[in-house]
Amino acid sequence: MPIHKEKPVLDCPFRETLDVLEGKWKFAIIHSLLHHGTLRFKNLERDVAGITSRMLIKELKLLQVHGIVLRRPYPTVPPTVEYSLTECGRSLEPVIEAIQAWGVQNRAALAAKIN
Amino acid sequence: MPIHKEKPVLDCPFRETLDVLEGKWKFAIIHSLLHHGTLRFKNLERDVAGITSRMLIKELKLLQVHGIVLRRPYPTVPPTVEYSLTECGRSLEPVIEAIQAWGVQNRAALAAKIN
DNA sequence: CCGCATCCAACAAGATACTG
């Protein structure tokens, strides 16, 4: 059990957003869900290259709590669970797109420097 | 000394960008430098609320290596060092702006839900 | 003032094996 720790809770929308999206995987998860719409747990795990099921579960739970991800379990055998973005989650699209665009642009800039 | 570990180096501009910006402080540092243009080390440390000088140095070094931050030391006594964004660093402005915008919008959405 | 080094505790993340 982690010790309770007072977070100063900066009154700053920028830092609040960073708190919600902190960690190594959240951007990648949101990116994948934006692209695919809805994914089952296993497919999401395959799409987010390198993640383990342990971390995926953890991150998905946090994203659920913040109202960014929606979890839909079906009472089938074997179990089926689908994950998708909420409307709030989809409103992160400009952020994801900006990161994607910078990645493409930056890669081009690096390639140009070599020549 | 950390053991050297092969990174699979995903051929994906999005994940490459995440690698460059990973960690707890890089977005906040870039945000501050975008806002202020140029800052001395001490002022940057004050502006990035909560960071320690140890972490600030670490993050700045990584950002330098990736060509995002420029370090300008002056041979004065006591020493003066100014940090600013390179052109490549300034090209991250859309990313920072998108995060900022989402923070503002999301805070408004949360406030609306309470009423 | 700027930056680095060391020791150390707390936590995040990885690997692996396992259950309903």
Next chain:
DNA sequence: CAGTATCTTGTTGGATGCGG
């Protein structure tokens, strides 16, 4: 398939002290 449990490793970050 979806999710858990446990063990191990790595990173974060505080405290402190030192050198240019």
